[in-house]
Amino acid sequence: MSTMASSSTGVSSSTDSETLRRNRILSSKLYFDVPLSKLPLIYSPSYNIQFLGIEKLHPFDSSKWGRICRFLIVDGVLDKNRIVEPPEATKDDLLVVHSESYLNSLKSSVNVSIIVEVPPVALLPNFLVQQKVLHPFRKQVGGSILAAKLAKERGWAINVGGGFHHCSGDKGGGFCVYADISLCIQYAFTRLNISRVMIIDLDAHQGNGHEKDFSRDRRVYILDIYNPGIYPLDYEARRYISQKVEVVSGTETEEYLTKLDEALKVAGRMFDPELVVYNAGTDILDGDPLGRLKISPDGITARDEKVFRFAHERNVPLLMLTSGGYMKSSARIIADSIVNLSKKGLIDTLGSTGKV
Template sequence: MSTIPSTTGGSSSSSSSITSTTDAETLRRNRILASKLYFDVPLSKVPLIYSPSYDIAFLGLEKLHPFDSSKWGRICRFLIVDGVLDKNHIVEPLEATKDDLLVVHSESYLSSLKSSLNVSIIIEVPPVALLPNCLVQQKVLHPFRKQVGGTILAAKLAKERGWAINVGGGFHHCCGEKGGGFCAYADISLCIHYAFIRLNISRVMIIDLDAHQGNGHEKDFSNDRRVYILDMYNPEIYPFDFEARRYIDQKVEVVSGTTTNEYLRRLDEALEVAGRMFDPELVVYNAGTDILDGDPLGQLKISPDGITDRDEKVFRFAREKNIPLIMLTSGGYMKSSARVIADSIVNLSKKCLIDMGSSSGKI
């Protein structure tokens, strides 16, 4: 004989779950509204965000890591030497606080970063595990938190000025509960949640063109139809996150050895489809240069000119639809990456897709 389950218990459980979710959303909203990461930027500044704090110098240990930890500063120096950027026009962000990070991250995850061992696992520099956490915080996590502040601020600037470039950020392997792949904080997810509340934006497109799958933001927005994810990545390399692949709205897999012409052809097709499928109010462009020919981790064969063409295509996509765009520099594991990124930004300026001399320039 079948029995009918008690509706009282189910209703109570459901009500409790709804209340818990509502409380969490209210707390998130309050944290976002109380944050100081959004601030007014003088019109004398251009929407290019960087701080000397981005660059990591850690007792020489950074040399044990494949990532060029001074890439961000060298990009800006190239732009200044090229006469494209006035150093006094750079926007310096604030560092994300614990309350800022709790918008996406759990208390337990942030507590785990107080262990030097856990940090060393995430950034893949084993000797860091042997160092006092105060040094790890100052030399590694502080620069990352500054870059997070830059990514979050970039959305505000992009909404106001049409575009913004954070010369850093793009930590797309980190989600709310877990870091990995050199990514300690989920800056993309944080940026989008801030935009939802502070900018009244309800539709965001992530265009992730780093060589690696952006499994962090994919997990964070797995059930959020406000976010459309176009991820073009090499499926034969890290992170092999098959669960997160289920959450990609538009998956474009480019295998090891893919060359420039084929890559750009696939990108053209992908952008055309994305434009038909979704109408965003903000584009977050994760512009990793680890697709470069010779990059030891990306394993693709894209030329420097191919990077320039790629970035131009994405900026044109946004301009034609009058959508504010944020660019993040993300991965890139060769010394040549900084020069390639700077050259691409110079090209965007020459093509009038960005205005590095006037804050009034629109995308």
């Protein structure tokens, strides 16, 4: 009798939490109608993290997002008036995936400093950490969530930020404070009538955060191509990868692209997605101090083109997140890749106005 009672209580609490999650998603202000005069390219100056030079203590280029847009504007691919600015994710938005206890833990500057791997952040008053560090991340989360809606409507979307793939619902790490990939997928399930999502994670690091969040969710197929010898070395999360391709330190462009071609063929046979979430980290670049791979700038352009073509040929909407990349040259390389996607007709930067 007691076993049955506890079992029914478990089912009831699970149903209650699902109802609460659904209500939070439906009442969120992160989805809004974007006029056709705007491109499905999402960015805010608030993405960039700049505070007393502390951001320079981490190898990540925390102003790369703004530099990507500036390059695109100079290249004539982007009119700054056509960029979509996302709202900031609120606490209620974040609770769709994150636990209350995890969000409360971010009220400690020490905890945030550990997650972003910048020890002096621990010494700052938390209100400054919220304003100068966490606010930029919450804006990027808003961008990732909105990107799924725009991808469904326009066929593609690029959040010039996001891709915090080391963060799960109850744990951050590796410069990833919020689980934007898990969040944008949960919103897509509820708001976009989507039930099959493929994550293609091509950052050099294993995407252990979303792997844990979707460990038992058959609606999500994860293709992860990563270097197994570097952070996060999360062997539990590796068990949850639908299709893992390990590329060891020193892997060069030709071998990498061959493995990607093979992996995309397998993924296309194994799963029929209604949405592709592409985590396009540039830390695979030759010389990146953390990725330890040897992929050329042209190799990154070819990689992105292959993923966009994979989705395009299947008529599946794709959203791209820029994720990791720890060299100053990353911004230029991402901009060059977006220019190439436009030239190849895989994205339409002319939009409905017929002019850039």
